[in-house]
Amino acid sequence: xxxxxxxxxxxxxxxxxxxxxxxxxxxxxxxxxxxxxxxxxxxxxxxxxxxxxxxxxxxxxxxxxxxxxxxxxxxxxxxxxxxxxxxxxxxxxxxxxxxxxxxxxxxxxxxxxxxxxxxxxxxxxxxxxxxxxxxxxxxxxxxxxxxxxxxxxxxxxxxxxxxxxxxxxxxxxxxxxxxxxxxxxxxxxxxxxxxxxxxxxxxxxxxxxxxxxxxxxxxxxxxxxxxxxxxxxxxxxxxxxxxxxxxxxxxxxxxxxxxxxxxxxxxxxx
Amino acid sequence: xxxxxxxxxxxxxxxxxxxxxxxxxxxxxxxxxxxxxxxxxxxxxxxxxxxxxxxxxxxxxxxxxxxxxxxxxxxxxxxxxxxxxxxxxxxxxxxxxxxxxxxxxxxxxxxxxxxxxxxxxxxxxxxxxxxxxxxxxxxxxxxxxxxxxxxxxxxxxxxxxxxxxxxxxxxxxxxxxxxxxxxxxxxxxxxxxxxxxxxxxxxxxxxxxxxxxxxxxxxxxxxxxxxxxxxxxxxxxxxxxxxxxxxxxxxxxxxxxxxxxxxxxx
Numbered sequence: 001x002x003x004x005x006x007x008x009x010x011x012x013x014x015x016x017x018x019x020x021x022x023x024x025x026x027x028x029x030x031x032x033x034x035x036x037x038x039x040x041x042x043x044x045x046x047x048x049x050x051x052x053x054x055x056x057x058x059x060x061x062x063x064x065x066x067x068x069x070x071x072x073x074x075x076x077x078x079x080x081x082x083x084x085x086x087x088x089x090x091x092x093x094x095x096x097x098x099x100x101x102x103x104x105x106x107x108x109x110x111x112x113x114x115x116x117x118x119x120x121x122x123x124x125x126x127x128x129x130x131x132x133x134x135x136x137x138x139x140x141x142x143x144x145x146x147x148x149x150x151x152x153x154x155x156x157x158x159x160x161x162x163x164x165x166x167x168x169x170x171x172x173x174x175x176x177x178x179x180x181x182x183x184x185x186x187x188x189x190x191x192x193x194x195x196x197x198x199x200x201x202x203x204x205x206x207x208x209x210x211x212x213x214x215x216x217x218x219x220x221x222x223x224x225x226x227x228x229x230x231x232x233x234x235x236x237x238x239x240x241x242x243x244x245x246x247x248x249x250x251x252x253x254x255x256x257x258x259x260x261x262x263x264x265x266x267x268x269x270x
Numbered sequence: 271x272x273x274x275x276x277x278x279x280x281x282x283x284x285x286x287x288x289x290x291x292x293x294x295x296x297x298x299x300x301x302x303x304x305x306x307x308x309x310x311x312x313x314x315x316x317x318x319x320x321x322x323x324x325x326x327x328x329x330x331x332x333x334x335x336x337x338x339x340x341x342x343x344x345x346x347x348x349x350x351x352x353x354x355x356x357x358x359x360x361x362x363x364x365x366x367x368x369x370x371x372x373x374x375x376x377x378x379x380x381x382x383x384x385x386x387x388x389x390x391x392x393x394x395x396x397x398x399x400x401x402x403x404x405x406x407x408x409x410x411x412x413x414x415x416x417x418x419x420x421x422x423x424x425x426x427x428x429x430x431x432x433x434x435x436x437x438x439x440x441x442x443x444x445x446x447x448x449x450x451x452x453x454x455x456x457x458x459x460x461x462x463x464x465x466x467x468x469x470x471x472x473x474x475x476x477x478x479x480x481x482x483x484x485x486x487x488x489x490x491x492x493x494x495x496x497x498x499x500x501x502x503x504x505x506x507x508x509x510x511x512x513x514x515x516x517x518x519x520x521x522x523x524x525x526x527x528x529x530x531x532x533x534x535x536x
Contacts, residue, residue, distance in 0.1 A: 043429075043458045186321045187484050187528040195533040213458045220531050257463050261487045263514055263530055 003030035004207045005054070005175055010067035012049045012058065012231075023049040025231040026067070031175065031207050038210040038218040038239070040254065041228035047211045050228075051179050054209075055088045056081075071175070090120035093168035097180035099160035103152040109136070109163045110148025113170050120171035135166040140196055158189035165196065169204070176201075179211040194220060215258040219243065227251045273347030274308040275447050275478055276332055276365060281305050281341035283327050301327040303502035304341070309447060314470075314479040316489030316510065318525060319499035325482045328499070329451050332480070333365055334358075363393060366440035370452035372432035376424040382435050383420030386410070389442040409438040413468060430461035437468065447478040454488060466492050486529035490514060498522045 012024035024046040031037045039047040052058050053065050055076060069076040072091065076084060088094075096102045104112055113132035117123050123131050129148065136144035139162040152160055161181065168176060181197065182190040198221045201208050212218055218225050219239055226236040227248065234248040246252045283302040301324045309315055319325050330336040331343055334350050343350040345361050353361050369375040376385055386406045389395070396402035407417040413434040424432055433453060440448055450469065454462035470492055473479045483489050489496055490510050497507035498519065505519040517523045527535040 042460050187486070188320055188524060191528045191531055191533060191535070194531060198533060213460075215459075216531050220533055254460070257460060261459075261463070261491055263487055263490050263526060 001033055004033045004071070005031040005209075006068075006070040007050075007054070008068040008070070010050065010053060010069060011065065012046070012053050013064045015062040015064070023231050024053065027228075027231075027233045028067075029226055029233065029236055031209055033174070033207055034205045035224065036201060036208040036210055036222045038212060038222035038225045039228055039233075040212055040215060040218055040225060042213055045228040046231040047228045048179055049231075051094075051177050051209065051211050054177065055092055056084060057088070057094075086120070089116055089168075090171040091173055092175045092177065093171050093173035095161070095164050095168050095176065095178045095181045098184050099157060099164045100152065102164050103160060105152055108149050108151055109155070110150075113148075113163070113167050116167050116170040132166075132170065135170045136163070138169065138200065139163070139166045140192075141166070156189075157185055158192060161185060161189075161193050162196065165193075165200070169200065173206065175207045175209065177209045177211070180213070181210075182217065183213070197221060215243070215254055216261075219258075227254065274310055274344070275346060276309040276449075276480070277344040277347075278305050278307045278328070278332060279342045279344065281328070281331055281338040281343060283324075283331055283336060284339050300502050302331060302338075305499075305502070305504050306341075307497060307504060307507075309478055309480055311446065312473075312476055312478050313495065314473045314481065314493045316486075316493035316496040317480060317482045317499060318484060318486050318489050318496060320484055320525075323499045324502040325499050326451055327502075329367070329449055329480075329482055333367055333449060334361070359393065363443045363445060365447045365449055366443060366445035368433070368436050368440050368448060368450040368453050370455050372429065372436045372456075373424060375436055376432060376439075378424055380423075381420060382410070382415075382422050382424070382427070385424075385435065386420070386439045386442055389439060393443050395443065405442070409442055410435075412441060413438045428461075429457050430464065433457065433465055434468065437465075437472075441472070441477075445477065447480065448472060449480045449482070451482045452484070453481075455483070455485070462488070486525055490529075498525065 008028050009026040010024055011022065011026055014021045014023055027050060039050060041047045054069050056065065058065065065077055067077065110129065110132055113135060114128045117128040117131050133144040133148055136147055141147050141159065141162055155163060178197065182193050185193060194217065200206065210222055222239050224237060225239050225242050227234045227250065229250050234250055235242065242251060243255055246255050281302055282300065282304055285299045285301050305328055317325050327336065331338050337351060345364050350361065383406050386409055387402050390402050390405055396405050406420055410417055410419055415431065415434050427435065454465050457465060466488060469479060481489060481493055493510055495507065496510045496513050498505045500521050505521055506513065513522060514526060517526060
């Protein structure tokens with residue numbers, strides 16, 4: 001099967017008053033159907049710029065993008081804006097770090113999910129409302145019917161992130177881009193959301209591009225991992241290979257850090 | 271035994287909603303519900319728990335930013351609430367604090383140098399301006415920042431650099447204790463681990479640490495002793511290794527497995 005997404009020599013440059021910054025430099029990778037590919041790196045490594053550039057979510061100017069992003073036989077970097085709008089939130093959906101700022105505070109959860117359903121599927125009216133409730137159930141929100149009329153502020157951070165996942169899935173994506181989906185959450189909630197993400201990925205055979213700075217998160221749910229630093233993709237490979245034989249000194253440092261932050265030796269961490 | 275640096279004796283803090291109608295019995299929250307805790311000289315102790323468990327409220331009680339409704343906080347054996355004026359000021363030389371959000375704890379209009387010099391002025395720790403400048407430079411060096419940073423404003427620094435400035439300012443009065451409330455929660459992994467390394471060095475040079483965090487991984491890498499908090503109460507405390515190996519409370523087990531991102535727990 002051909003890859004779902006093929007990124008070739010993607011570069012992102014931000015123009016600023018003090019000259020331009022090359023945030024992403026000729027990054028190439030592919031995401032296979034049903035695969036979880038993670039990009040790790042510290043703040044400023046360019047990983048979020050990659051995630052946003054894929055569907056041209058970066059304002060241009062100041063950002064300029066070059067290279068190719070092949071998805072479903074089309075190059076997303078040259079696709080007309082109108083066509084791209086059908087893909088964003090549809091075939092390619094996003095979940096971001098801070099659920100509170102991804103949700104519209106003046107619309108109910110239901111309105112926001114129904115909007116996605118109506119925009120990206122042929123379902124309308126009562127059926128769309130039912131579909132929205134079903135997605136809420138899928139992401140583990142109880143009493144989904146009632147929750148449709150809740151406003152974001154009435155939900156906890158973990159619940160908000162579940163709602164964001166429901167909204168993302170409601171567009172029936174084949175690629176989910178999750179940018180630090182658990183970073184803003186409490187430790188115990190983090191586990192719940194990660195488990196949910198893993199289970200949904202398996203159940204729906206989703207492809208996921210996971211952006212994270214935490215190798216442990218990557219280790220738990222990704223199949224392959226790419227390591228980014230200073231806008232470059234240093235190495236890319238199966239998670240177990242990269243963790244056991246990191247090729248690049250920077251990756252070795254990350255793995256060492258991960259080892260030192262380990263709580264206990266032995267299972268389930270070994 | 272000498273007096274503990276910092277002691278909480280059965281402290282309780284109750285928050286009552288301000289806008290509760292007088293005829294309605296307001297639902298009060300017992301944010302800290304009878305906590306007894308002490309910190310000895312030179313120790314590194316972690317206080318863990320999830321959001322809302324009361325760890326920050328406990329921290330605020332320990333440094334006198336909040337008054338306990340019941341119980342007592344003692345600093346070097348002295349009841350904190352009864353300290354006034356010069357005695358209170360000298361208490362500040364025993365306990366200093368570092369907060370989660372370094373941007374929020376630094377005055378945006380003060381340069382780094384001015385921010386670090388402020389405690390030196392308040393506590394009269396430098397006789398002349400030249401002495402003060404030298405001390406600021408020395409403090410910046412102790413948090414591995416170049417002396418030239420003294421001229422910068424907080425917004426010109428990265429998150430990790432700002433947190434270093436926050437630590438340098440806390441160290442200015444040579445405190446016996448550093449109370450750090452989620453100092454690495456808003457930093458990314460590698461920057462956070464550098465801050466942990468810095469705190470470890472500070473502890474090894476004799477300053478006691480109370481490290482408040484929801485991140486058991488960070489606590490385990492820095493502290494010898496850990497206290498676990500939930501719903502305003504301390505569930506258990508003990509040496510980190512022992513608690514990790516054999517948690518006595520089921521909730522501690524949940525925290526440990528969460529920190530390990532054990533997706534198959536339950």
